[in-house]
């Protein structure tokens with residue numbers, strides 16, 4: 001059995017793992033990155049990238065369907081599942097190739113196989129053919145991510161009952177789709193399938209979609225989705241699923257069914273009820289490491305675990321399960337290992353995007369959180385209906401909402417429902433990190449005509465000085481300026 | 482439930498402590514009162530006992546790191562317990578201020594919930610707060626700046642602060658809405674250093690020249706404290722000096738007679754106890770030499786206690802334990818206390834009580850040799866006596882050159898409070914008492 005001494009081993013080549021490995025290599029460390037699957041992890045292969053490719057395809061389909069409204073004649077939109085699949089796979093493949101090239105260019109060694117701890121500084125990699133090799137290193141980074149939560153009673157079969165891992169490969173476009181779970185993943189797939197032509201029902205147990213999101217934003221989005229003919233039931237539970245030959249009968253009860261059990265038939269059911277940390281097979285006990293009761297690894301600001309020399313990053317550490325968080329943590333851990341001074345994971349806020357139609361992007365505190373934190377609030381809102389740019393795009397659904405502290409005017413949160421919200425939110429991230437006030441945003445010139453000027457308008461609205469909407473009543477601040 | 486242990490206030494008016502050594506490592510069990518960490522403050526080094534039995538599940542500072550009193554230091558509990566949760570709910574008990582207006586006890590993490598604070602605030606930035614000397618008010622004690630919500634600083638400024646070991650909670654921001662700029666961090670760092678002296682500024686910018694075979698040692702522990710306090714004293718007190726000679730012949734004879742008697746009682750009798758006695762008597766006569774200036778309140782504190790600090794040379798550097806109530810002690814008693822404190826100092830066993838509330842210092846370091854030295858005043862005291870070797874020297878007595886047992890005494894005094902004439906009178910009185918030790922019996 002081959003044994004090799006390196007400076008660091010990274011288990012998992014997802015966004016967290018590949019960032020850590022590349023930065024370690026850049027800092028002169030001999031590093032080996034282990035993954036049982038392709039490089040890029042969930043993000044490139046099963047998550048962010050393939051879903052966004054599917055969302056793009058379905059968005060083009062939607063535009064085509066609405067083309068007549070803007071004077072274009074596009075006779076018929078036909079979804080060719082094969083072609084969509086090929087596009088998605090090509091996108092994934094070229095991204096994966098990109099990371100492989102970066103590994104090569106940075107001299108990151110790449111080991112394919114199942115990683116497990118022999119002891120705290122020894123990792124065994126078992127390949128598919130049963131052979132294995134062993135790596136010894138002073139530092140080991142765990143970046144093994146998360147996996148879909150399976151519901152025991154509804155075993156995934158990849159055809160009738162599927163999870164996100166199946167859905168990204170687009171097994172088919174069902175006529176009737178049931179999505180269990182109104183979180184990010186559920187809503188993104190609801191959007192994909194709806195725009196591809198499926199009838200979609202989303203069932204959510206909690207009182208609102210996207211639990212934890214600013215309530216006004218979540219409710220506004222629910223209305224927008226309903227307008228698009230996505231059926232939504234909140235405070236509602238799927239009780240049973242009964243599989244037939246070609247369809248599944250679901251018994252649903254709750255607010256959405258007037259609290260009476262209702263049985264409906266679907267061609268496919270997507271279970272999207274959450275993700276669980278992935279430490280299967282890692283053999284953490286041999287390293288003297290334990291997860292918390294939910295299966296996450298606790299880490300400090302430099303991403304050290306309780307065992308010296310073992311670090312953890314990304315979804316396995318909990319917090320928001322997001323690729324960009326994993327990336328930042330990967331860089332922090334690598335730099336801390338290399339002994340760079342002052343390294344810490346200390347974001348003011350982590351932005352969060354949901355690729356519905358239009359998209360949602362938020363950063364910082366929701367109105368409810370800001371209130372709970374004891375702030376007196378200053379809120380500025382701007383409906384997209386009043387945006388010239390949105391009108392030129394034949395869009396009108398959306399809302400920009402800024403939340404600030406009334407006393408200091410410091411921005412606490414930015415919430416956007418708008419086309420390309422995911423790109424617009426960058427302004428909010430920088431503003432929060434820099435400690436900007438709402439006035440800073442309102443006093444900065446934004447380009448016209450754009451969607452970003454709606455952020456500017458919302459900032460002015462917060463002070464009662466917006467031009468493009470009728471302000472509720474002139475405030476003292478407005479009078480003074 | 483995991484419990485956060487904070488940097489204790491090991492001695493009065495101590496605002497920070499340096500982690501010298503983790504006696505217990507993470508994951509080790511400790512019994513109640515078993516020492517688990519060695520902490521050095523500007524006054525003493527203490528092996529801190531565990532608050533109760535349990536496991537040291539997390540250490541929150543590296544060896545050599547300085548933490549303010551009240552900062553999270555370690556987490557105790559049972560293995561596997563949630564360190565994160567414990568730190569999140571941690572509220573410090575110790576304020577940082579003494580004599581300064583009390584800041585409201587701010588929660589450990591001022592960021593508003595929901596702004597995704599880093600999951601664990603463990604291994605916090607070493608908030609190298611300024612070293613302030615005991616309650617003389619010459620430097621302000623560090624305090625959290627009062628503000629709404631978190632300290633506002635751009636990511637690059639936060640990174641810079643971490644590199645400089647600065648806790649932004651303590652830094653006032655000069656930008657709009659109190660935003661902290663890079664220059665505010667620089668200002669804080671130079672305030673911490675006292676003021677930016679050219680040499681220090683050069684050292685801070687890393688501009689000092691280093692030869693290829695020079696040896697680099699970390700400036701830490703007692704050496705670090707001395708390096709901070711000496712220039713601080715020099716900058717604060719208006720150092721002025723007076724040196725005089727003394728004929729110790731009578732004292733030499735007296736000590737010779739008393740030495741065997743002391744020995745019978747197991748006491749090693751040196752000259753120091755006599756000098757302490759004489760100093761106390763002289764201080765009683767000239768109270769301003771036994772005093773302090775409180776800059777913060779513009780008050781002169783005239784001491785009613787006679788607590789004589791004695792400089793002791795140890796392998797780690799100079800420490801200054803205190804003989805409390807020296808005025809109430811006999812010569813033998815003083816001798817015993819001097820021996821006890823010197824031994825404790827050399828063994829690193831001084832207690833917080835042993836080093837606080839000094840009112841006047843005697844420095845014996847000149848006794849190694851030389852003619853005389855001019856020691857640095859031990860703030861917040863206003864004078865320090867230098868004691869030197871006794872040697873036979875040729876002097877003139879009644880027209881004839883004779884050999885006498887001679888020595889020099891030096892007095893470094895703070896001219897802000899002690900004028901030259903007073904200093905000279907004080908030293909003359911001390912010498913008068915020592916030259917005719919009989920007076921010691923009736924003095925005071």
Ligand SMILES: Cc1cc2nc3c(=O)[nH]c(=O)nc-3n(C[C@H](O)[C@H](O)[C@H](O)COP(=O)(O)OP(=O)(O)OC[C@H]3O[C@@H](n4cnc5c(N)ncnc54)[C@H](O)[C@@H]3O)c2cc1C
Pocket residue numbers: 011012013014015016017034035036037038040041042043044046047048049051113114115116143144145146164185278280281282313314315316321322323324325326
């Ligand atoms: C459908 C979907 C859509 C998403 N969309 C977005 C989005 O738009 N934006 C966003 O920010 N986030 C999105 N996410 C979340 C994002 O994918 C994750 O947050 C991110 O991938 C986490 O990165 P990571 O490095 O922690 O781990 P992962 O990406 O999960 O990678 C972990 C890697 O470790 C490997 N591994 C695990 N255990 C072992 C072992 N024992 N031995 C060897 N290898 C092992 C796995 O094979 C995997 O490749 C989405 C997730 C899903 C499921």
